[in-house]
Amino acid sequence: GIQVEQSPPDLILQEGANSTLRCNFSDSVNNLQWFHQNPWGQLINLFYIPSGTKQNGRLSATTVATERYSLLYISSSQTTDSGVYFCAVEEGAPGTSYGKLTFGQGTILTVHP
């Protein structure tokens, strides 16, 4: 099956700093999503981004499907950004989908005031 690697595994920032999280995957994908898991365990959808670039407030993401990676950018970080960030992919060629997501191991982000 497809392999998903996230880096870095841990990231500690001061409030206001910017950061980049990376997700590498080993095969073609027809779905890629970024999530933030809050301290209560809820997965919050950040981006659905199988290709291209999207922005939502202080967050943006870019997926380069041909090179098999995606990046999540967090600007002007806040303490509320702390938590675990997951990248998840669905293996397959564009246009085919069974919905099964494979998750990376996550990046634990800690933002200090």
Place this chain on the structure above:
Amino acid sequence: GAVVSQHPSRVICKSGTSVKIECRSLDFQATTMFWYRQFPKQSLMLMATSNEGSKATYEQGVEKDKFLINHASLTLSTLTVTSAHPEDSSFYICSASGDPNEQFFGPGTRLTVL
């Protein structure tokens, strides 16, 4: 975004009992729902894919007789952990696919088996 609910959010039970977890898509119809399991400080692992009106498809290594899945309608899937044991203690999360393929997750159920 779409909303998925789960009930209960937390359950503590004795070893040998069965526990049922409900997953509902509140504002959209989901022909497919998914069940994941997450151990502390680990990632999510897919357990099974639940299709409305048909049998669930289980991932390799997941016991289908222990984890019974029923997808009775387009908005409800249930996971029953039968004869639960302490090693079944975990965080169980369901998800449902919206349109086109974006998945939305429930808040999870924390199961503790004593």
